[in-house]
Amino acid sequence: MVATDSKLWLLFTLVGTSLVGCGNGQPAESGTGGTSTAGGSSGAGGSSQSVGSGAGSSAVAGHGASAGGSSGVVGAGGGNDAGRGGSTGGTGAVGGRTGGAGGRGGAGATSGIAGAGSGAGGGAGGAGAGPMGGRPGAGGAGGAASGGAAGSMQAGGAAGSASGGGTVTCPSTVLKAGDTNQTVQVGSTNRTYILHVPSAYKGTSAVPLVVDFHPLGGSGSAEAMSSPYKAQTDPEGVISAYPNGLSGPSGGAWNVGPCCVKDADDVAFARALVAQVETKACIDTKRVYAVGFSMGGGMTHYLACHAADLFAAFAPASFDLLEENEDDCKPPRPIPEISFRSSNDTVVPYEGGYSPVVSGMPVTFLGAVGTFQKWAEINGCTGSPTASDGDDCQYYTSCTGGVQIGLCTMTSGHAPGKANIGWPFIKKYTLP
Numbered sequence: 001m002v003a004t005d006s007k008l009w010l011l012f013t014l015v016g017t018s019l020v021g022c023g024n025g026q027p028a029e030s031g032t033g034g035t036s037t038a039g040g041s042s043g044a045g046g047s048s049q050s051v052g053s054g055a056g057s058s059a060v061a062g063h064g065a066s067a068g069g070s071s072g073v074v075g076a077g078g079g080n081d082a083g084r085g086g087s088t089g090g091t092g093a094v095g096g097r098t099g100g101a102g103g104r105g106g107a108g109a110t111s112g113i114a115g116a117g118s119g120a121g122g123g124a125g126g127a128g129a130g131p132m133g134g135r136p137g138a139g140g141a142g143g144a145a146s147g148g149a150a151g152s153m154q155a156g157g158a159a160g161s162a163s164g165g166g167t168v169t170c171p172s173t174v175l176k177a178g179d180t181n182q183t184v185q186v187g188s189t190n191r192t193y194i195l196h197v198p199s200a201y202k203g204t205s206a207v208p209l210v211v212d213f214h215p216l217g218g219s220g221s222a223e224a225m226s227s228p229y230k231a232q233t234d235p236e237g238v239i240s241a242y243p244n245g246l247s248g249p250s251g252g253a254w255n256v257g258p259c260c261v262k263d264a265d266d267v268a269f270a271r272a273l274v275a276q277v278e279t280k281a282c283i284d285t286k287r288v289y290a291v292g293f294s295m296g297g298g299m300t301h302y303l304a305c306h307a308a309d310l311f312a313a314f315a316p317a318s319f320d321l322l323e324e325n326e327d328d329c330k331p332p333r334p335i336p337e338i339s340f341r342s343s344n345d346t347v348v349p350y351e352g353g354y355s356p357v358v359s360g361m362p363v364t365f366l367g368a369v370g371t372f373q374k375w376a377e378i379n380g381c382t383g384s385p386t387a388s389d390g391d392d393c394q395y396y397t398s399c400t401g402g403v404q405i406g407l408c409t410m411t412s413g414h415a416p417g418k419a420n421i422g423w424p425f426i427k428k429y430t431l432p
Contacts, residue, residue, distance in 0.1 A: 170282035174203030179224060182241075184272045191269045193243040194220040195277065196230070200237035206284035208233075208427060209277055210240040211270060211311075213296030215318075216260060216358070217251035220244040228419035229291055239281045241273055245299075249359045254299040257325035259361040266299065267306050274310060286431040291315040293416040294348070297339075298322075301371075304337055305329035313337065313426035317417030318348055320371040323364040334379045334399060336429040338406035340417030341368035347414040372396075372407040379403055391421055403429070 177199040183192050201207060210233055214223035220242035224230075233240060245252040248261030255264040274288055290311045292300040297316030304314040308331035317340040321329065343350045347357070352367025366374060372385070372394070380400035385407075388394050393408040408421060 168206040168282065168284065170203055170206070171280065175201065175281050177201065182276070184269075184276045186265060186269045186272050191244070191246075191272070192220070193241050193273055194224045195280070196224055196240045196242065197281070198230075198234035198237055198239075200235055201239060201281070202237065203282050206282050206287075207236070208238045208287035208289060209274065209281075209283045210238055210289050210291060211273065212240055212242050213254065213290070213292030213299040214242065214245065214252065215292075215294030215296050216253050218245075218294075218296070219252055223293075223296065226416070227291075227293075228416050229423060232419045232423040239277065239283065241277055243269065243273060249361065250357070253358070254295055254302070256295075256298050256302040256322070257328065258322065259363045260295060260358040267303065270303060270307060271310060284430075287312055287427070288431075289313050289315070289426045291317075291417070291419075291422065291426070292319075293317045294319055294414065297417075301337075304335050305331055308333050308335055309431075312431045313429040315340070315417060315422035315426050317422075318342065318345060318414050320348065320352060320365040320367060321374050323366060326366065326374060329374075329378060331378065333432060334401035334403040335375065336403040336405075336426065337375050338393075338404075338408065338417075338422055338425045339368065339371060339375075340408045340410060340422065341371075342410040342412050342415060343368075344411055345414045350409075368407060368409065372405065375405045379405060381405060391418070393421065401432070 175195075175197045177197050179194050179196050181192060182195045183190050185191070210229060212223055212227050212229055214220060224240075224242040227240075227242070230240060245254045245266070246261050246264045247253070250260065253260035255261050255266045270290075277283060278285060288311050290300045290303045290307075291314070292298070294317070297319030300314050300316035301319060301321050302325075303311055304316075305325075305328065313336040315338050320339075320341075341348075341350055348355070348365055350368045352365040352370055354362060354364050356362045365371075376385075376396045376399070379396070381396035382398045383396075385394040385396050385405075388409070391408060392410070393406055395407075396405040399405060404425075406425060408418060410418070
């Protein structure tokens with residue numbers, strides 16, 4: 001239990017970090033995803049399109065092509081792209097996530113012209129015609145060698161390989177080192193963040209992106225100054241972003257369901273932020289990570305539950321999963337996650353429990369061990385965790401998809417996590 005509201009509020013405002021808010025992960029103004037329809041003996045594969053709010057593209061498959069073509073997840077203000085490989089044995093397309101006004105191409109979004117029996121897999125989808133085009137999509141899986149010729153690409157699209165791998169084209173303008181204030185529109189609201197470019201960033205090869213969330217009452221600028229992660233990531237040329245939460249009853253906060261700011265779609269904000277940064281910097285789209293302290297750690301947990309298609313791994317500190325929303329945590333894939341919790345934390349007690357820290361928005365923490373076990377359950381981990389190592393960290397190592405779940409116990413009170421442990425842990429994971 002938290003001792004007093006005033007003490008809790010003071011401790012929550014000590015360091016800046018961030019969380020993403022509640023929502024179903026579907027930003028405003030999404031278009032309808034592409035569909036697939038059966039073709040004749042042979043036919044041309046459809047090209048992906050970027051749309052605003054309206055119908056997406058469809059793909060006509062060659063004879064015997066496998067079914068596919070599900071709609072993509074869209075970014076704020078963007079349409080979605082979808083298509084499919086045009087071959088027997090080729091995989092159906094999965095629509096990619098869009099950028100702000102453009103769109104990420106779907107897997108196999110531009111299919112080859114299928115032969116009668118089999119055809120080549122599709123290339124990556126187009127970047128989108130809007131001013132904030134999304135990332136290239138992955139190519140569709142290839143069919144037999146006797147397949148037909150590849151179709152034409154959507155403007156701006158990058159060809160995917162036969163095995164489904166996409167490519168990253170670095171922006172022609174290289175960002176200068178330093179911190180800048182950025183704005184991105186999410187629905188009808190302008191949201192802001194600090195974009196940090198280290199001097200080691202060269203802009204000629206793709207680097208990871210770390211989105212670092214501030215605590216309750218904090219700000220992106222305060223988190224940028226106090227976060228321990230920069231010391232680890234800057235030498236590697238990693239780009240980092242520090243979002244600003246909207247103001248709630250206790251100041252800058254993140255919407256994680258039952259708490260701590262109303263009417264904010266912070267999951268959509270996180271998606272829009274990442275999409276925009278990917279147009280400005282050369283980002284490895286499979287290596288985007290979320291970290292955060294205090295309520296920023298809560299936002300990090302929330303993103304692990306609701307944005308597993310965007311972020312590869314997570315490192316929250318000084319916050320737990322909540323009893324109020326744990327049943328809604330159903331990520332579509334195994335989640336690599338490492339938590340940092342202090343046994344002497346008086347703001348978010350190690351044992352968990354009820355907390356009225358934000359007026360009118362009480363929450364109930366699962367506790368450090370309860371959260372550790374819940375993530376193990378979500379990820380299908382078996383057996384017992386490892387014994388504590390020299391850093392007082394334990395891990396579930398036998399989990400679905402080869403991921404691990406970690407809990408590092410500190411004696412630092414309500415404090416940020418240990419980035420010298422957190423960064424090596426999360427950076428070894430990429431999106432599947």
